[in-house]
Amino acid sequence: MLLTIDRLTVEVPGTARPLLDEVALHIAEGEVVGLVGESGSGKSTTAKAALGLLPAGATASGSVHVAGADVLSLTGEELRRHRARTVSMVHQDPRAALNPVRRIGDFLLERGADRTRAVELLAAVGLSDPERRMRQRPHELSGGMLQRVVIAGALATPPRLLLADEATSALDVTTQAEILALLRTLRAEHGAGLLFITHDLHLAAAYCDRVYVMYAGRVVEERTAAALFADPAHPYTRGLLACSPTLGDTPRRIEPIPGKPPSLSDAFPGCPFTARCPDAQPDCSSRHPAAVTLPDGGTAACHRIPAAVPAPAERTAP
Amino acid sequence: MNNTGLLVVDKVCKSYPLPGGGRLTAAEDVSFGVAPGGSLGIVGESGSGKTTVARMLVGLVRPDSGTVTVGGTARAARTPGRRTARLARAREIQMVFQDPYLSLDPRLTAGQCLRTALRLHGKEEALAGELLERVGLGEREARARPRQLSGGQRQRLAIARALAVDPRVLVLDEAVAALDVSIQAQILALLDEIRREAGVALVFVSHDLAVVQHITDDVLVMRRGRVVEQGPTARVLSEPSDPYTRLLLAAVPREGWDPDDAVAARSALVEATG
Numbered sequence: 325m326l327l328t329i330d331r332l333t334v335e336v337p338g339t340a341r342p343l344l345d346e347v348a349l350h351i352a353e354g355e356v357v358g359l360v361g362e363s364g365s366g367k368s369t370t371a372k373a374a375l376g377l378l379p380a381g382a383t384a385s386g387s388v389h390v391a392g393a394d395v396l397s398l399t400g401e402e403l404r405r406h407r408a409r410t411v412s413m414v415h416q417d418p419r420a421a422l423n424p425v426r427r428i429g430d431f432l433l434e435r436g437a438d439r440t441r442a443v444e445l446l447a448a449v450g451l452s453d454p455e456r457r458m459r460q461r462p463h464e465l466s467g468g469m470l471q472r473v474v475i476a477g478a479l480a481t482p483p484r485l486l487l488a489d490e491a492t493s494a495l496d497v498t499t500q501a502e503i504l505a506l507l508r509t510l511r512a513e514h515g516a517g518l519l520f521i522t523h524d525l526h527l528a529a530a531y532c533d534r535v536y537v538m539y540a541g542r543v544v545e546e547r548t549a550a551a552l553f554a555d556p557a558h559p560y561t562r563g564l565l566a567c568s569p570t571l572g573d574t575p576r577r578i579e580p581i582p583g584k585p586p587s588l589s590d591a592f593p594g595c596p597f598t599a600r601c602p603d604a605q606p607d608c609s610s611r612h613p614a615a616v617t618l619p620d621g622g623t624a625a626c627h628r629i630p631a632a633v634p635a636p637a638e639r640t641a642p
Numbered sequence: 643m644n645n646t647g648l649l650v651v652d653k654v655c656k657s658y659p660l661p662g663g664g665r666l667t668a669a670e671d672v673s674f675g676v677a678p679g680g681s682l683g684i685v686g687e688s689g690s691g692k693t694t695v696a697r698m699l700v701g702l703v704r705p706d707s708g709t710v711t712v713g714g715t716a717r718a719a720r721t722p723g724r725r726t727a728r729l730a731r732a733r734e735i736q737m738v739f740q741d742p743y744l745s746l747d748p749r750l751t752a753g754q755c756l757r758t759a760l761r762l763h764g765k766e767e768a769l770a771g772e773l774l775e776r777v778g779l780g781e782r783e784a785r786a787r788p789r790q791l792s793g794g795q796r797q798r799l800a801i802a803r804a805l806a807v808d809p810r811v812l813v814l815d816e817a818v819a820a821l822d823v824s825i826q827a828q829i830l831a832l833l834d835e836i837r838r839e840a841g842v843a844l845v846f847v848s849h850d851l852a853v854v855q856h857i858t859d860d861v862l863v864m865r866r867g868r869v870v871e872q873g874p875t876a877r878v879l880s881e882p883s884d885p886y887t888r889l890l891l892a893a894v895p896r897e898g899w900d901p902d903d904a905v906a907a908r909s910a911l912v913e914a915t916g
Contacts, residue, residue, distance in 0.1 A: 467688075497893040498908065499687075526852075526895050569855065571879060582828075
């Protein structure tokens, strides 16, 4: 496995619940894995943990391994090397990653590419006239072009794992499609793993091999993309699919999920989705559901799902 | 469809001078009409001119030529100086922006914000509670300032403030784009209800074709300031006649989607039109 996150719990002082609660996630080499959830669900915190980057004052338990290295125990030169070589991250806003007074070329040279390689990279991410782009400054390029520059920077030293945190959310859908096609080619060429974070379940299910759905700091469902469309198991996943409009011949009613996504000041003794769940039973709010393995190999954490392989904790629970 | 309806836009144009000569055409000969309780979508990529059109409707951008008519009376190019005329103009069209944070006064609580708007238009301030309830905000939110509200709550407040003056047309510029999907669905349901119950006409500017299909009857596809296709939403999105509309559709993720389709559609478009 390229990335293995095992029962990672991250807590910061002053909040009612952990940012991440026993998150388990893995990515194989060359795999595209989606991470979906609403604001505050812990998607970005999970991705940053792969860089060994936890929020200030946070305490963590569990483990994060990337290509065999125990990320949370790395320090000094090893941690710098890990962040520079092994893992790269692309954020939503490219302007925040680029120094506005430095040239595009400087951005790539800083990341360890030489001049020839930098021009090659700009051409590889689909920018026209790469020689001229090298001399331009960020304000001369559009958001879509800058995002390509940032991706070129992330690939300057080909990473084993690429983290894309809402990397295409601010772009036009057409530009988004082009960037996604590009990322997929690059993955095929370098064999890198890709963690694709988005709030758009339809996009994740259409683009990724496997998808994790997060809610209130927990993974509530993990499925292959095809299974997610065909037969979503967790009520939250079903709710997300039912409330997002889709293009189709027969327009269907969208059904909003009542309530709002939980904030960090909401604590949950039981299933965090209980208050918004159409299938909730009285006992849902009193104990945490354990993840159960579904017949197709995916997992879902819901008391109402009959387990194909019942987890031991489920049997002994009152 | 151009000569009927509550909101009639006839051949509006807007261009801006470019540094070093030449002009950028932001909108050229854009015409459409929206019936009471009707809903029109404007779609296109960034820079296509959809926001310019929306801003011309409310008067934030003055058209070079063309007219905007609401309920039979043309809107003056300039905001009238007289207070009553200005307020009457405000009651014709209201606008909701993408980032409600920038259009709400940070010092006013949600309740004060609505009461100010109601008082200005000579309405009962007691209606504020009703409006808040209508958009799904409660007692606690009424006492909160914009900073203490979430993005979805701020957007509801912006919609409630627009509705406070009882507008005939509501223009929404990417108003649900920044929201979480579950909140977006709630806002869409709310807009649907406003439209059906109050007969408010909606102009919905968005890059999201799935949302546009859901909420609009007619659609206008814009590219580089020009309308490349317009008609009933169901027809335009199922049988697009323009290659640009086909590109936009190919870029929408769905089951079995391949981003390469959009790349191919882009090449086809560039070959056809440059």
